[in-house]
Amino acid sequence: MMFEVIANADLRTHNTFGISERAERLAFVDNDRQLLEALSLANRHAWPVTLLGGGSNLVLAAPVPGLVLAMRSRGRRVVSRSGQDVIVEAEAGENWHALVNWSLDLGLCGLENLSLIPGTAGAAPVQNIGAYGVELEDVFESVEVYDRRTAVICRLYREQCRFAYRDSLFKKEPGRYVILRLRLRLSSVPHPKLEYGPLANAWRATGLQRADARVVSELVCQIRRSKLPDPSQLANAGSFFKNPLVSAEQATQLQRSWPGLPTFVQSDGRYKLAAGWLIDQAGWKGYRDGDAGVHREQALVLVNYGGARGEEIMGLAARIQSDIQQRFGVMLEMEPLLIGRRELEAGSWKLEG
Template identity: 65%
Template sequence: MMLALESDADLQPFNSMAISERAERLVRVESDAQLREALALADAHGWPVTLLGGGSNVVLAGPVPGLVLVMCSRGRRVLKRDGDAVLVEAEAGENWHRLVGWSLDLGLSGLENLALIPGTVGAAPVQNIGAYGVEVRDLFDSLDALDRETGEIRGFSLEECEFAYRDSVFKREVGRYVILRVRLRLHTHAQLRVDYAPLAAAWAATGLARPDARVVAQLVMSIRRSKLPDPSVMPNAGSFFKNPLVSASVASALAAQFPSMPQFLQTDGQVKLAAGWLIDQAGWKGFRDGPVGVHSEQALVLVNPGGGTGAQVLGLAEKIRQDVLQRYGVLLEQEPPVVGG
């Protein structure tokens, strides 16, 4: 299939913040061959390349020059069964939540805690997405990515992805790799993780003793819907700030000054703080700044109900960062990258 190159394309349908910016050129990529063709075209003309998956974790802050690639590849399959372990593979353009549902329909467990996370399969390893005590790296087997420096398709193991909290080698080496497909190791017998406080309480309330991945997924979706706005109704990019990691000594000092501050000890000795709590306690929940604002139920989510610009979203984010820094001495790190401008 030949490339369909769109000029001066509106990017509003391709980002969950519903920010209206223009792409100088845009192409929807459905195969490895199309990806190579698009990249060769960009290289031949000296166009910068911007990659978009579901656009659920990005802030558009201006026109995007060069060529925007929207990953639209589809396909998911079972590759191997080995006792309780089942290896599945999905193409980068697949919708993440639909992959979770597909795995549950096959009677597989592992992805249930990650239900209803927006975005595509290819974007999931970049952020090492996680929720309710589970991260992609906990289920990850391997992936294939096109190395733009060498032009070769390379396989990545768990170790080679260098996963960390909301981080990976793909996030650190921006623009070098294009993820093509991802393989995950799931299970036929439920190995449930329901120790995360809100999920544990919801699970206990069911009264069920027998593990059931589909029930856990339903509980996760219910909790997410009660706290997080649907981007199709209230434009947003999900959690806008990372939960900050601080040293044990800093955490101890904060606990002495703010006894109710939630703290979570990590295996490396650092302590994770709740960014949403910090923002909420600083009084930002439900705040409106012109067309943009902070969600009324979850202070970690910035929303764009009034059709604001990327600059307005980033301006509000900076006000919040500076206020939290002044109050608590903790610098919040923005989660979605900025594109354009």
């Protein structure tokens, strides 16, 4: 079935920040054939292309020229079983949390700590999504992608994807790859990861002695709901800033000045700081400027109270960055991807959740 191209489409309902910007053209693609046809159409007309997943990791700061492609491919399946290992595959347009629940229904473990993360399966590798002590790369097997540079469909494995904290090959080479489907290596035997403080406390409170992935998932959902606003009730894109990584020396100096600062040592010897704690200490929690604000319960989340534009969200973010750098000597990096005038004029693609 041929895809439909919608002219002058409002993207407000296609991004969880609820930002109303227009796409010059919008098309929904359900399969590989439609995707390749849409890319061919864009190439013929020299339209810039923006890929759109669930819209949960995106800030729109300008009208979007060219063609916006909304990935709507569906499907999930067990590919193979070998001992405890089970390889599952999901199409790029699959809802991530629905995929997690499906894996739990099959008695599989590995995704429970990543429950309730918004977005699509295809966007998960771009950001190397992570939560509560687990990152996607921990369970990642491979992705099937369309390489726009070579015009071929190929498979990329974990080592090739260059995963790092909220980073990947797909961010380092934006626009080159279109993720078609994702494979994950899960387990039929529970191996719970409960080192993260609030999750460990919640698990101990259950009194359970035997590992149970479904219970861990439910606890993660409870913690997330207590900390993060539901985008359907208050528009947001989740955590707006990455937790900054600093040297051991800088972490020690900061802790001398700020004894309560949470720090987490990394495998490379650097320390991860809690960005939300820094923002909270600087007094930004609950701040509001028009319809752009900082959530009153979680300083790491910027929110749209109704009519905020992307420029207003970014302006607030910039003020927070400047203040944190001045107070702590740390530059916060935004986590959502920005589609703004500069990026669009450069003709770059944006891949998002």
